[in-house]
Amino acid sequence: MQQRVTIKAYAIKHKLSIFNVMKMVKSRKLKTDIVEEDGKEVTYILLDEAIEKEIQKGIVPIEEKDDASLKEMIRVLQKEVRLLREEIEVLKKRL
Numbered sequence: 001m002q003q004r005v006t007i008k009a010y011a012i013k014h015k016l017s018i019f020n021v022m023k024m025v026k027s028r029k030l031k032t033d034i035v036e037e038d039g040k041e042v043t044y045i046l047l048d049e050a051i052e053k054e055i056q057k058g059i060v061p062i063e064e065k066d067d068a069s070l071k072e073m074i075r076v077l078q079k080e081v082r083l084l085r086e087e088i089e090v091l092k093k094r095l
Contacts, residue, residue, distance in 0.1 A: 004033055004044035014059060021045075029055070 005013070010030075011021045024030045031046040 003047045005047065007043055007045060010045045014055065016059070024055075 007018060007021050007025065011018045025032055025043065030051065031048055033044045033046055035042050035044060
């Protein structure tokens with residue numbers, strides 16, 4: 001029997017959001033098994049080494065994402081500050 005984990009456990013294991021794991025389940029990138037427990041349907045993800053390797057390739061490490069996104073956010077914030085300062089100067093002149 002294959003090992004199976006809940007969606008939440010899978011998300012934690014791979015440091016992904018539950019939403020992203022759900023998208024992978026819906027697009028059938030992950031094998032799943034739906035079991036009824038206590039009157040509720042629970043979706044389990046079946047762990048498969050081949051699929052796990054494929055998923056690991058697709059996950060960009062947080063460090064790589066952070067550097068690029070932080071630089072972009074800093075650039076956007078600097079532009080925003082510049083615009084706000086210009087607005088303040090215009091408002092000061094009106095008073």
